[in-house]
Amino acid sequence: MGKVAVTAAVVCAAAACAVAALVVRNRMKSLGKWAKVMAILKEFEEQCGTPTAKLRQVADAMTVEMHAGLASEGGSKLKMLISYVDNLPTGDEEGLFYALDLGGTNFRVLRVQLGGHEKRVVKREFQEVSIPPHLMVGSTEALFDYIAGALARFVATEGEDLCLPPGRQRELGFTFSFPVRQLSIASGTLIKWTKGFSIEDTVGQDVVGELSKAMERIGLDMRVAALVNDAVGTLAGGRYNNPDVMAAVILGTGTNAAYVERAHAIPKWHGLLPKSGEMVINMEWGNFRSSHLPLSEYDQGLDAESLNPGEQIFEKIISGMYLGEIVRRVLCRMAEEAALFGDAVPPKLNIPFILRTPEMSAIHHDTSCDLKVVGAKLKDILEIPNSSLKVRKVIVEICDIVVSRGARLSAAGILGILKKLGRDTIKDGEKQKSVVALDGGLFEHYAKFRNCMDSTLQELLGDAYENVSIIHSNDGSGIGAALLAASHSQYLEVEES
Numbered sequence: 001m002g003k004v005a006v007t008a009a010v011v012c013a014a015a016a017c018a019v020a021a022l023v024v025r026n027r028m029k030s031l032g033k034w035a036k037v038m039a040i041l042k043e044f045e046e047q048c049g050t051p052t053a054k055l056r057q058v059a060d061a062m063t064v065e066m067h068a069g070l071a072s073e074g075g076s077k078l079k080m081l082i083s084y085v086d087n088l089p090t091g092d093e094e095g096l097f098y099a100l101d102l103g104g105t106n107f108r109v110l111r112v113q114l115g116g117h118e119k120r121v122v123k124r125e126f127q128e129v130s131i132p133p134h135l136m137v138g139s140t141e142a143l144f145d146y147i148a149g150a151l152a153r154f155v156a157t158e159g160e161d162l163c164l165p166p167g168r169q170r171e172l173g174f175t176f177s178f179p180v181r182q183l184s185i186a187s188g189t190l191i192k193w194t195k196g197f198s199i200e201d202t203v204g205q206d207v208v209g210e211l212s213k214a215m216e217r218i219g220l221d222m223r224v225a226a227l228v229n230d231a232v233g234t235l236a237g238g239r240y241n242n243p244d245v246m247a248a249v250i251l252g253t254g255t256n257a258a259y260v261e262r263a264h265a266i267p268k269w270h271g272l273l274p275k276s277g278e279m280v281i282n283m284e285w286g287n288f289r290s291s292h293l294p295l296s297e298y299d300q301g302l303d304a305e306s307l308n309p310g311e312q313i314f315e316k317i318i319s320g321m322y323l324g325e326i327v328r329r330v331l332c333r334m335a336e337e338a339a340l341f342g343d344a345v346p347p348k349l350n351i352p353f354i355l356r357t358p359e360m361s362a363i364h365h366d367t368s369c370d371l372k373v374v375g376a377k378l379k380d381i382l383e384i385p386n387s388s389l390k391v392r393k394v395i396v397e398i399c400d401i402v403v404s405r406g407a408r409l410s411a412a413g414i415l416g417i418l419k420k421l422g423r424d425t426i427k428d429g430e431k432q433k434s435v436v437a438l439d440g441g442l443f444e445h446y447a448k449f450r451n452c453m454d455s456t457l458q459e460l461l462g463d464a465y466e467n468v469s470i471i472h473s474n475d476g477s478g479i480g481a482a483l484l485a486a487s488h489s490q491y492l493e494v495e496e497s
Helices: 003-047 052-071 133-137 140-155 207-217 230-241 298-304 313-318 322-338 357-364 372-381 389-420 439-443 449-469 476-487 492-496
Strands: 092-102 108-113 123-131 170-176 181-185 187-190 222-228 245-251 253-260 278-282 435-441 469-470
Touching: 003 322, 003 389, 003 449, 052 449, 092 140, 092 230, 092 476, 108 140, 108 322, 123 140, 123 278, 123 476, 133 140, 133 439, 140 207, 140 357, 170 207, 170 230, 181 222, 187 207, 207 222, 207 322, 222 230, 222 245, 222 476, 230 253, 230 435, 230 476, 245 449, 245 469, 245 476, 253 313, 253 389, 298 313, 313 322, 313 389, 322 357, 322 439, 357 389, 357 439, 372 389, 389 435, 389 449, 435 439, 435 476, 449 469
Parallel strands: 092 170, 170 222, 245 435, 435 469
Antiparallel strands: 092 108, 108 123, 181 187, 245 253, 253 278
């Protein structure tokens, strides 16, 4: 063999070796990166862990905070607000009533014709209106003018079969799902905005007064008969259909809970005890906080960059507004540190709140063998055209960790309420049913969240679970507000006398 041929062979062999070494190095690099992805995933799973013992600690902490919040104003992170609702609907309510449900990025206007015990809800009509983002951070007047305008347009569509008796003013139940210091059944001042709203000049103002002024400005003759929170409205709607309903939980954009407390168990209540002996308490449980809550570095980052750092910690780990954002933050770290989506971080992945919970739910519920829904969502939302099956599986796993934690903590919160009322155990010979009414898009549409919450409640309650049931109080906050407007109508005394 000639010298040239030998040299060529050596060069070829060297080149082949170099290529092989490069392939091995890339494979090692790739394996190294994948190991980093798995390490981030494992660490996140550990930070979000909710073993049964921890959930019991969370439930006990919730009960302790409930007692503290009822004892004195500012005594707890749980505000435990007195709602002034001491008589829940009975089913005897009659007439035409309106409701306005403001609690997130959309609001609803609805009207119901109530037909008393026999006919119940004769007719129900509603309309959903989305709030332009600039109004969520604008001025009080601009927001309420927009709402009053939508309400007036809805009233204009009233059919002839829904006429009011002559000389009567239309009456409205106003569901306002933000922390309010209630002053009476139909007045209350805003404590703070949550869920992405931030309008400084509304804080400290009577929200019923602001809505009434906006209605007056456009000539809409309507009286606000009841100001309620979404959880209180859901409790009223649930009780209307089932006399065993004793608490309500909202799991939607935000989260909250309300329940029926014995009036004598509220030390901070200084008024006359209500005839019923009961008072509905609006817990504002989204602001619950405890050292037992399993918080990850991603939750801490989300909280630090939020409009309300240090506030609404429970809400930020269990409610619909935040679940998708937690997933995005984990993916961001995996993309930056372990090249999950290739060498460059997809630009869209850096946009906060780009991954909404409905999209996350679609990803999580994908049952196709190649997870094609996950692939399609990555392409549509994050503009990631190609993704491997193992990357898609990791994304589903992150969704599972976030949702399991949220659902299990929600169940622990419900256990806390049951413990406060002494309904978490079976007492000899007692067959008292405890029904919790649930509403909100997260509970209604996210099946894995709902099923995990229910199975966790069963795990925590044991035999006592047979006396507890969760019901979906569909549109509870809207119908409930209309029902409370009916039970607090200015014309009731006229009819009864």
